[in-house]
Amino acid sequence: MNRLLFLIDEVSTWVGKAFSWCILLLTFVVCYEVVSRYVFGAPTSWAYDTSYILYGSLFMMCGAYLLSRNGHVRGDFLYRTWKPRTQAGIDLLLYVTCFVPAALTLIYSGYGFAKMSWIMNEHSSFTPDGPPIYPFKTLIPVAGALLLLQGIAEMARCMICLRTGAWPQRLHDVEELEQIMLQQHAIQDDADRFAHEHAETSGGLR
Template sequence: MEKFILLIDTVTAWVGKAFAWCIMIMAVGIGYEVFVRYIMRDPTSWAFDISYMMFGALFMMAGAYTLSRDGHVRGDVLYRLWKPKAQAIIEFVLYFLFFFPGVIALIIAGWDYAGESWSYNSGRGEVSVMSPANVPIFQFKSIIPIAGSLLFIQGIAQVCRCIMCIRTGEWPPHLEDVEEMELVMQHAHVYDLDDQGDQGSQGNQDGKGNMT
């Protein structure tokens, strides 16, 4: 079961990191728009569309990756006070009460939404009616059911993780590829204290290496 969990975590991590490049595309597009709008006095007709499409794609496709790293919002005020086994039992129940029904609804509605978008313009696909550039958007609407499917698969892995924790009393490990800034700062603080302690020890020694 642990190998299955790590496999799903690896797949969703790869997808999330791949779509993280949308940030670069969005930044370049916005930067270019600012330059041509305020310097060249010749704004584009497509930069706004690119920005919300890239952000939407990143937001949807990184959802499963965020779930695999426990990055979504939860009531930590109470949750962190419970023992791991109690946490796992609560999460197990909530996944079936709320998560899976919501994700299944997202997949079904997203599939219909994307299919309708592909059928526009005699099968050539929907374009944005809000954009003077008529940017095609049918391919981006197709992301909705795909993202929902990834969330569903990752949800299965999370349920397996809950089952393992209920059996053993400990949460199985995650793939360690990202650290929260709070942990990074804590580690940096510990290293600073260690360095200060080493310097203090050296300062208390005389020239012969004896402690003074």
């Protein structure tokens, strides 16, 4: 089960990290527009469309990645005081009653928006020759599907916690543990090397 959960985490992580490059492109576009508009007095016709497409893509496609990292905002001042089983029970209830219907709605409605956009060959109306936005709208149901997939993994974690009384590991927990182990091995290697050198030096002095 953990292997399957880690696989879903890896999919969300790969997608999130791939789309995180949008923030670098967005920074470049905004800086270019500011300099072009206020220094050279020549505003671009494409910066606005590019900005909201990049930001929207980043926002939608990194949602599952953030969920896999357990990074979404919650009332931690209450949540952290509960026992793991209580946390898991509340989480599972909210996933079933709120999260899953929202993700299914996003998939269903997003598919309709994307389909109509492709049929219309829809372009942005903010500029005279705006870019096509049907690829952007296609990301809506894709983001919903990724969220639903990661949500299923989170519900499985809730059920495991309800059964065992402890939260199962997440992918980033495993990654962090591996880093700690590597650091410990490096420290031990340095200590062994120092001890060996010290022993050789002491033997030479005798």
